[in-house]
Amino acid sequence: MKGTLSNVPIAKELDIVGARQTGRNIATELGFSSVDQARIATAISELARNIYLYAKKGEITFQQVEGVAPVGLKIIAKDNGPGIKDISKSMIDGYSTSGGLGAGLPGVKRLMDDFDIMSSDEGTTIHVIKWLR
Incomplete structure (x- = not known):
């Protein structure tokens, strides 16, 4: 099950829920604790919401990786x-261009x-990893 597990396009608000659920399901399959599943789902919600809010469309990709932990x-x-x-x-913390709480990326x-974040006038790519404990 290594490599890319799933891609979820983000183009409408409902896609945020789909990305969150996909990520939680994958985290469960990989053996993450319920606490880490909630952390992962919350991070996905923020990332997908930012895509929808600021870029209108994009995608969330899920990959299994090896490194710091198995x-x-x-x-x-x-x-x-x-x-x-x-x-x-x-x-x-607290900085927002949309009038929100400014808690998203931090x-x-x-x-x-x-x-890790990379951004230019051609788009933004954010890579995050949660290691299984």
Whole structure:
């Protein structure tokens, strides 16, 4: 079951729920605890919501990886939106360009074990990994 497990397109609000459920199901199959399943599902919700809110469409990809632990779940959120103008600002708790709480990306970083973000005017790609304990 290594490699890409699933791709979930994000184009409408309901797709956020689908991505969250897909991620939770995969986390369950990989043996993550219920607490880590909730962390993973919450991170997916934030990433998918950001795609929908800021880029209108994109996708969430789920991959099984090996490395720090015997198995990890890698989640890739990718869009072709306008990009994040100031990544460092977007990583500050409370900063929001949409009027929200500004907990999104900093929260995702706290919930997951690895976090990497790349953004340009051609889109944003975020890679996060949760390692099985």
